[in-house]
Amino acid sequence: MNRPHSKLAQETSHKARKRFGQNFLIDQGIIHGIVDAVNPRPGERVVEIGPGLGALTQPLLERAGHLHVVELDRDLIARLEKKYTRAQMTIHAGDALVFDFAALGPDLRVVGNLPYNISTPILFHLLDKVEAIRDIHVMLQKEVVDRMVAPPGHSDRSRLSVMLQRYCYLEPLLDVPPESFDPAPKVNSAVVRMIPRPLADRVPVDETALRQVVNAAFSQRRKMVRNTLKPLLSSEQIEAAGVDPTERAEQLSEADFVALAKQLA
Incomplete structure (x- = not known):
């Protein structure tokens, strides 16, 4: 059975780079499902982590009107600069692990297909800026999402579960099979929604x-x-x-x- 491919993936000659953990999303059904879940509106402050070949970027931009992106790969940055104007996109060249998301302003909406090799550190980095964030929609390895949402007593419960659940409400949204990517990873993926909990909902502690x-x-x-x-x-x-x-x-x-x-x- 043929899977629906992204037109962008067919048009580009860019090769995925292992050192950046690149797996490009090409399944249009999944892409539309993620964008519908985010449902960005004009005027909202949306930032995409690792836009890659732009599978999510274009539909997000069409709805939001303007997009911030954080990208490390210089070749992909050059492609974005050629395709989009500054009125459409603000490109932040650099590593998402050290980027100051709070500097973009309050009520931030974060979206991304996170590199699996650094997904957990990125999540903890976002937690440090959680007061500036409205919501987070990210794609991760399914086993990581399972750990994130695991309740007390579940075998998947981990440090990640406890700390993320303290700061955010978590909701698994979509399961994503390997064939939805190019190159296809060796693991299943999933999309999760994270909504920061109000400070009043967290018991004060050191x-x-x-x-x-x-x-x-x-x-x-x-x-x-x-x-x-x-x-x-x-x-x-x-x-x-x-x-x-x-x-x-x-x-x-x-x-x-x-x-x-x-x-x-």
């Missing part, structure tokens, strides 16, 4: 202490927290937080980790 506790708890996920947290907290302190020291990290809720962080702080 964020550094929270990250220390979460990182330590998941460092050896098969062990009980009385063992993984030993360098930070005693069994008595764990119990004082209302947590059973024989539990494993994946069984704990955000409230449990906040209570443990308060013991540490």
Whole structure:
């Protein structure tokens, strides 16, 4: 069965570069599904991470009227500069891992087919700017999305689950098979929506202490927290937080980790 290809992918001779983790989206059905999910409106501040060959870029731009893009590949930047005017697009040449998204202004809408080799660091980088963001729609490896949304007690629960769920409401939107890309990756992908939680919805806690506790708890996920947290907290302190020291990290809720962080702080 033939898959629907992007016209842009057929027209360009650009070769995907492994060092940039490039896999170009070519399935028109998936492209339209993502853009419909974002549903950008004229005047909104939209930024695309890694526009690549522009599969999402063009339909996003048609709806928003103007687009910010963050791109590292100089050849792709040159293509964008030839195709779009400055009135249509503001190009930020550089690495999304160090780009200051908050500098674009408030109420930012972030979209991207993230390079799988750096997707988790990018997500944590966006968390640091979460107060400036309205929503995030990104494509990632499906197994990463599964970890992001995993509830307490689920085997996929991880450090990523706890920290992202503290800052954002998460909603899986689309599953994307390998043949939707060129070149096709060896893994399945998925699109997820992230909407930052209001500050009032987050229980106040020392964020550094929270990250220390979460990182330590998941460092050896098969062990009980009385063992993984030993360098930070005693069994008595764990119990004082209302947590059973024989539990494993994946069984704990955000409230449990906040209570443990308060013991540490």
